[in-house]
Amino acid sequence: MAQATLEKRGFRNSPLETIVDRIWRFFCSVRAAVVEIAILAVLVLIGTLRGSSVPRWIADAIPATEGIVDRWYGWDVFHSMPFMLILAILTIAITVCTLNRAPGIWRTINEPTISTTRGFIRNADVSANATIAQPVESSLDAFTTSLKKKRYRVLSEEHGDAVHVYADKNRWAKLATFPFHLALILILIGGIVGARYGFKENEFIIPEGSVRDVGHGTGLSVKLDQFSDSWREDGTAASYRSDLVLYENGEEVKRDSITVNNPMSYGTTTFYQTSYGQAAQMRITDLDGNVLYEDATELGIYRSSTNPDAPAGIITLPQSNLRLNVIAPDEDRANAPMLDTLNLESGQMYVQIRGTGPDAGAEMQDAVLVQGVPQEINGIVVEFQRETRFTLLQVASNPGIPIFWAASFLLVGGLFATFYFPHRRIRAILDRSGEPGVTQIALAPLAKRDWSGQKDFRGVVEDLQRRLQTDFVVNERASTYLERPAKPASNSA
Amino acid sequence: MEGMVRLSFYLFAAASIAVAAAWVCYMVYAVGFIRLRRTALATSTGMTVTGSSTEHVPGPMSAARFGSLFGWFAAVFAGLSVLTRAIASHRGPYSNMYEFSLAFVFVLTLAYMLFERFYNVRQLGAIVMTIALGMCLYLWSLPPRMREVDALNPALQNRPLMTLHVSAAIVAYATFAVSFAAAILFLIQLRKNVSWLPSAEMLDDIGFRAVTIGFPMLALVLILGSIWAHQAWGAYWSWDPKETAALFTWLVYGVYLHTRSLRGWRGQRSAIILLIGFVAVGFTYYGNYFFGGMHAYGGVN
Numbered sequence: 001m002a003q004a005t006l007e008k009r010g011f012r013n014s015p016l017e018t019i020v021d022r023i024w025r026f027f028c029s030v031r032a033a034v035v036e037i038a039i040l041a042v043l044v045l046i047g048t049l050r051g052s053s054v055p056r057w058i059a060d061a062i063p064a065t066e067g068i069v070d071r072w073y074g075w076d077v078f079h080s081m082p083f084m085l086i087l088a089i090l091t092i093a094i095t096v097c098t099l100n101r102a103p104g105i106w107r108t109i110n111e112p113t114i115s116t117t118r119g120f121i122r123n124a125d126v127s128a129n130a131t132i133a134q135p136v137e138s139s140l141d142a143f144t145t146s147l148k149k150k151r152y153r154v155l156s157e158e159h160g161d162a163v164h165v166y167a168d169k170n171r172w173a174k175l176a177t178f179p180f181h182l183a184l185i186l187i188l189i190g191g192i193v194g195a196r197y198g199f200k201e202n203e204f205i206i207p208e209g210s211v212r213d214v215g216h217g218t219g220l221s222v223k224l225d226q227f228s229d230s231w232r233e234d235g236t237a238a239s240y241r242s243d244l245v246l247y248e249n250g251e252e253v254k255r256d257s258i259t260v261n262n263p264m265s266y267g268t269t270t271f272y273q274t275s276y277g278q279a280a281q282m283r284i285t286d287l288d289g290n291v292l293y294e295d296a297t298e299l300g301i302y303r304s305s306t307n308p309d310a311p312a313g314i315i316t317l318p319q320s321n322l323r324l325n326v327i328a329p330d331e332d333r334a335n336a337p338m339l340d341t342l343n344l345e346s347g348q349m350y351v352q353i354r355g356t357g358p359d360a361g362a363e364m365q366d367a368v369l370v371q372g373v374p375q376e377i378n379g380i381v382v383e384f385q386r387e388t389r390f391t392l393l394q395v396a397s398n399p400g401i402p403i404f405w406a407a408s409f410l411l412v413g414g415l416f417a418t419f420y421f422p423h424r425r426i427r428a429i430l431d432r433s434g435e436p437g438v439t440q441i442a443l444a445p446l447a448k449r450d451w452s453g454q455k456d457f458r459g460v461v462e463d464l465q466r467r468l469q470t471d472f473v474v475n476e477r478a479s480t481y482l483e484r485p486a487k488p489a490s491n492s493a
Numbered sequence: 494m495e496g497m498v499r500l501s502f503y504l505f506a507a508a509s510i511a512v513a514a515a516w517v518c519y520m521v522y523a524v525g526f527i528r529l530r531r532t533a534l535a536t537s538t539g540m541t542v543t544g545s546s547t548e549h550v551p552g553p554m555s556a557a558r559f560g561s562l563f564g565w566f567a568a569v570f571a572g573l574s575v576l577t578r579a580i581a582s583h584r585g586p587y588s589n590m591y592e593f594s595l596a597f598v599f600v601l602t603l604a605y606m607l608f609e610r611f612y613n614v615r616q617l618g619a620i621v622m623t624i625a626l627g628m629c630l631y632l633w634s635l636p637p638r639m640r641e642v643d644a645l646n647p648a649l650q651n652r653p654l655m656t657l658h659v660s661a662a663i664v665a666y667a668t669f670a671v672s673f674a675a676a677i678l679f680l681i682q683l684r685k686n687v688s689w690l691p692s693a694e695m696l697d698d699i700g701f702r703a704v705t706i707g708f709p710m711l712a713l714v715l716i717l718g719s720i721w722a723h724q725a726w727g728a729y730w731s732w733d734p735k736e737t738a739a740l741f742t743w744l745v746y747g748v749y750l751h752t753r754s755l756r757g758w759r760g761q762r763s764a765i766i767l768l769i770g771f772v773a774v775g776f777t778y779y780g781n782y783f784f785g786g787m788h789a790y791g792g793v794n
C-alpha cells in the first residue's frame with residue numbers, strides 16, 4: 001500500500017483523483033474517527049439529557065436559556081438528521097478504514113519486515129544487550145528456543161556480519177479489530193432491518209378458546225388454549241399464564257405457555273404476556289340459522305358512555321353491516337343506580353345493535369341477554385353463551401435479531417482478543433563481527449510508551465539470561481512522557 | 494429485619510468502618526508531609542534573593558500497608574454482605590440503589606486491591622478509597638427501608654439476565670473508577686514529576702488496563718440490557734435515558750481507546766478523557782435521580 005502511494009505521487013493527479021484521495025484519507029484517519037465518535041457521543045448526551053430534568057435546571061438557573069431549553073425538549077435527537085448523518089459517516093469510516101488497514105495488517109502478520117537498525121534498538125524505551133560466549137548460530141538457536149517457549153514466532157535474516165531477528169506473538173489477534181468494528185456496523189444494520197421489516201403490536205388480544213391472526217404478512221395465527229392465574233394473599237396477581245398454540249398457514253407449529261418475562265418465540269416473532277381481562281363467548285346467527293359470528297369478545301377495552309365502569313366490547317359484522325356494543329354487568333355494586341344505569345345481574349349481558357352501512361341511521365336496538373338464551377334482535381339471533389377471559393399479549397417481530405446476536409458475539413469476542421492477546425514484538429541483532437566464536441546481541445521491543453509490553457520484554461530478557469548463562473545489560477530511558485523539549489540555556493543565578 | 498438481612502447489614506457496617514480506616518491510612522501515606530524549603534540565592538549584583546519552594550515527602554510506607562490491610566477487610570466484609578443478602582433475597586443485587594451500591598463498594602474495593610497487588614503500587618488507594626467512602630456514606634444516607642428485602646416487581650424477575658446485566662455494570666463502573674484514579678495521578682505526574690509516584694508509563698498502563706476490563710463489560714451491559722429489554726418490554730432499545738447514558742459513557746471510553754493510537758494525544762489528553770469518562774459513569778450511576786423512564790424503579794423516586 002505504502003509503495004502504491006509512492007508511485008502515484010510521481011504523476012500529477014487529476015482534480016477528481018485528488019478529491020477522492022482526500023475523502024478516502026479523511027475516512028481512514030483515526031483522528032477524524034475520534035472527532036466523529038465524539039460528535040456521536042455529544043448527540044447521545046444531548047438526547048439523554050432531554051429525558052431528564054437537567055435542561056429545566058439550566059432554564060431555571062439562567063432564564064435567558066428558556067427558549068433553547070424548550071427547543072431542546074422538543075428535539076427528538078435520536079430520530080434526527082444530524083444523528084443519522086453521523087451514524088452514516090461512522091459506518092462509511094469504519095468500512096473505508098477496514099479496507100485501508102487490512103492489507104497492512106495482513107503483511108504485519110504474514111510478511112513482517114525482519115531487518116532492523118541499531119538506531120532503533122538504541123532509541124527504544126527499553127533495550128538489552130549482552131556478549132554471549134557462543135557463535136552466532138548456537139546463540140540464535142538458544143535465543144529462538146527461549147522465545148518459542150514464550151509462544152513467540154521467530155524470524156531471522158542474514159545481513160552481512162549480523163543476523164537480524166523479528167519475533168512476535170499473538171499476531172492473529174490483530175485481526176480481531178475487524179470483527180469488532182464490523183460488529184458496530186452490524187448492530188446498525190440490525191437496527192435498520194428491525195425498524196423496517198419488524199413490527200410491534202402492543203395490544204394483541206386473544207379470548208380463551210379463540211384463534212387470532214397475527215397479520216403483518218407472517219401467516220401466523222395463535223390460539224389461546226387456556227388462561228390461568230394465581231393470586232397472593234393480599235389480592236395482587238402473583239403470576240398469570242397463557243397456554244398458546246401457534247399456527248403457520250393453518251398448520252400447528254408450536255405449543256407453549258408464556259408468563260410475564262417468559263415469552264414465546266417463533267422465528268423472529270415473539271409473544272409476550274402483558275395482561276388479561278374479561279371476555280364474553282357470543283354466538284350470532286341470521287334468522288335461517290347461518291352462523292355470522294361465533295367467538296369470544298374481549299370486554300373492558302371500550303367504555304360505555306352510559307355505564308362508564310362496566311366492561312364493554314364491540315363486535316362488527318361487516319357482511320350484515322351491523323355493529324354490536326356488548327356491555328357486561330358493572331362489578332362495583334355501589335355504582336348503581338347513578339353510574340350503573342343498566343343494573344345488570346351476573347349472567348346477563350346488554351347489547352346495542354346499530355347499522356354501519358352508508359344509509360344506516362342513528363337508531364339503535366337494544367336488549368338484555370340472559371346467558372344461554374338466544375334472542376332475536378333486528379333480524380339476527382344473538383346468544384351470550386358464557387363468560388371467559390382474554391389474554392393481552394404484545395407481539396413483536398424483529399428480523400434484526402439474528403444479526404444483532406452475531407454482532408454481539410463479534411463485538412465482545414473481538415474486544416477480548418484485542419485486549420487480552422496484545423501483539424508483542426521484539427527486534428534483535430546478533431552480531432559476529434567481534435571476536436570469533438562470540439556473539440554480540442542487542443534487542444528491543446516495539447513497545448513505545450507501553451508499560452506492559454516493556455514488562456513482557458524484561459521477562460523475555462530474564463529468561464534468556466537464565467538459558468544462555470549470560471548477563472544482559474538492560475538500558476531504560478527515563479519516562480518519555482516527562483521529556484520536554486530542551487529549554488533555552490537556563491538563567492542560573 | 495430477618496436474621497440473614499440483619500447479618501448482611503452488620504457486615505456492611507463493618508465494611509464501612511474498614512473503608513474509612515483504609516481511607517485514613519492511604520491519605521496519610523499520600524498526603525505525607527509538605528516540607529517548606531527556603532533557599533537563599535545570591536545574585537550577581539550582590540543582592541540576596543530568598544525563595545521558598547514546597548517539597549512533598551510521602552507518608553510512611555507502614556500507613557500504606559495498613560491501608561491495604563483495611564482495604565482487604567473492606568472487600569471481604571462487603572463481599573460477605575452482598576453474599577448474605579443474596580442468600581436472603583434469592584437474587585442478584587439489583588432491586589434497588591442500596592443493593593446495587595453495596596455490590597459496587599465490594600467490587601470497587603476488590604478490583605482496586607487486585608490492581609494494587611498486580612502493579613505493586615499503593616498510591617492509588619487515596620483516590621479509590623475516597624470514592625468507596627463516598628459510596629458508603631451514600632449508602633448510609635439512603636432511607637433505611639431500602640435495607641429490607643422486598644418482593645420484586647414482576648418486570649424485574651428475570652434472574653440470570655438481570656444478575657449478569659447488573660454485575661457487568663458494577664464491574665465496569667468499578668474498573669472505570671480505578672482508571673480514573675490512575676488518570677488523576679498521571680496528570681499530577683506529568684506536571685510535577687513526583688518521584689514517589691509510579692512512573693507515568695505505569696499509570697497510563699493502569700488506566701488502560703482498567704478500561705480494557707470496563708469497556709467490554711459496559712458493552713456487555715448494553716447487550717444484556719437490550720436482550721433483557723426485548724424479553725421484558727418487547728423492544729431491544731427504546732432510547733431510554735439510562736440506556737443512552739450508558740451508551741454515552743461507552744462512547745467516551747471508545748474515544749479514549751482511539752486517542753491512544755494518536756501519538757500527540759496519548760498521555761495528557763487521553764488521561765483527561767478518562768476523567769470525563771468517569772464523570773459520565775457517575776451521571777449514569779445516579780441517573781435514576783433525574784431521569785424518568787423505565788429504569789426509574791431503583792427505589793429512589
Ligand code: HEM
Pocket residue numbers: 027028029030032033036037090093094097101177181184418744747750751753754
Ligand atoms: C463508534 C465507533 C467506534 C468505536 C466504539 C471504536 C472502538 C474501538 C476500540 C475499542 C478499539 C480498540 C483499541 C485498542 O486496540 O486499544 C479501536 C481501535 C481502532 N479503531 Fe475504532 N472504533 C470506532 C470507530 C472507528 C472508526 C470510524 C475508525 C476508522 C477511521 C476506527 C479505527 C480504529 C483503528 C485504526 C484502531 C486501531 C488502533 C490501534 O491499533 O491502536 N475506529 N476502536
